[in-house]
Amino acid sequence: MGVSTSSPEKGIALVTVDHPPVNALPVRGWFALADAVRAAGRDPGTRCVVLTARGRGFNAGVDIKEIQADGDEALLGVNRGCAEAFAAVYECETPVVAAVHGFCLGGGIGLVGNADAIVASEDAVFGLPELDRGALGAATHLARLVPPHLMRTLYYTSRTATAAELHAHGSVWRVVPSEELDSAALELAREIAAKDGRLLRLAKAAINGIDPVDVRRSYRFEQGFTFEAALSGVADRVRDTFGKEGAGSD
Structure with missing residues (x-):
C-alpha cells in the first residue's frame, strides 16, 4: 500500500498509488506522491513517468x-501536500x-490536469465534488x-464528465477498455521515451515556460478561499453533512 515506483521498461518510471479503499490520500500520502514523482523525474535514466493507481479508482481526493x-492541522497539511x-x-x-x-475526483483532477498526457479507461469519470x-x-x-x-458548470454542480467527453474536448489522448489501460499508457510512454532524453527535458521546460497560466500560483490562490470557508465554519457544516451520509473521503 502507499506509493511505489518501478521501471517496467528502459526509460519509463511507473509511479503507482495504492491506498485502499478509494485512493483518498492523507497528508503523508500527498507528500509521498510528490517525492516519488520528483525523484522519478530527476533520475537521468527516466524519459517518461507514468502515473497510475490500483484499486477501485484513480484518486478520490483528500x-x-x-x-x-x-x-485545522490536517487542513493545512493536506493543502500543502496537494x-x-x-x-x-x-x-x-x-x-x-x-x-x-x-473515479478521478478532487485531488485527482489536480494530478491529471497537470500531467502532460492522459490515457483513460472507458469507465473513467472526472469531476470536482468540492462544493459537496x-x-x-x-x-x-x-x-x-x-x-x-x-468547467464552471461542472464545478458548481459537482457533476462528472466521462473519459469519452474529455476525449472529445481533446484533453484525453485515448480511451480504452479497462483491461487495456496499462498497455495503452505504456505504449504512449514508450513512444515518448524513444526520443532523446536531454531534448525531452528541454522540451518539457520550454512548454511549461510558455504556459499562459502559472498553475502553482493559481491553485494557491484558490486555496485561500478554502481557508476562508474553514474559518467561516461553512466547510465544517458541509463536511459534517457529508460524513453523516456514510462516506468518508473526497
Missing part, C-alpha cells in the same frame, strides 16, 4: 475523515502520462481539461 478528526503533489507532476523534468481508471465536501480548489486544473463554461 481523506475527509482525517480533516474531520484533526481539524500543492506539492500537483506541482511535482507539472514540474517533473520529464513528460508525465496519467493512466486513469474509475466543504472545500474549494483545483478549478485551475479542471480548466486545463474542459472549456471554461463547462
Whole structure:
C-alpha cells in the first residue's frame, strides 16, 4: 500500500498509488506522491513517468475523515501536500502520462490536469465534488481539461464528465477498455521515451515556460478561499453533512 515506483521498461518510471479503499490520500500520502514523482523525474535514466493507481479508482481526493478528526492541522497539511503533489507532476523534468481508471475526483483532477498526457479507461469519470465536501480548489486544473463554461458548470454542480467527453474536448489522448489501460499508457510512454532524453527535458521546460497560466500560483490562490470557508465554519457544516451520509473521503 502507499506509493511505489518501478521501471517496467528502459526509460519509463511507473509511479503507482495504492491506498485502499478509494485512493483518498492523507497528508503523508500527498507528500509521498510528490517525492516519488520528483525523484522519478530527476533520475537521468527516466524519459517518461507514468502515473497510475490500483484499486477501485484513480484518486478520490483528500481523506475527509482525517480533516474531520484533526481539524485545522490536517487542513493545512493536506493543502500543502496537494500543492506539492500537483506541482511535482507539472514540474517533473520529464513528460508525465496519467493512466486513469474509475473515479478521478478532487485531488485527482489536480494530478491529471497537470500531467502532460492522459490515457483513460472507458469507465473513467472526472469531476470536482468540492462544493459537496466543504472545500474549494483545483478549478485551475479542471480548466486545463474542459472549456471554461463547462468547467464552471461542472464545478458548481459537482457533476462528472466521462473519459469519452474529455476525449472529445481533446484533453484525453485515448480511451480504452479497462483491461487495456496499462498497455495503452505504456505504449504512449514508450513512444515518448524513444526520443532523446536531454531534448525531452528541454522540451518539457520550454512548454511549461510558455504556459499562459502559472498553475502553482493559481491553485494557491484558490486555496485561500478554502481557508476562508474553514474559518467561516461553512466547510465544517458541509463536511459534517457529508460524513453523516456514510462516506468518508473526497
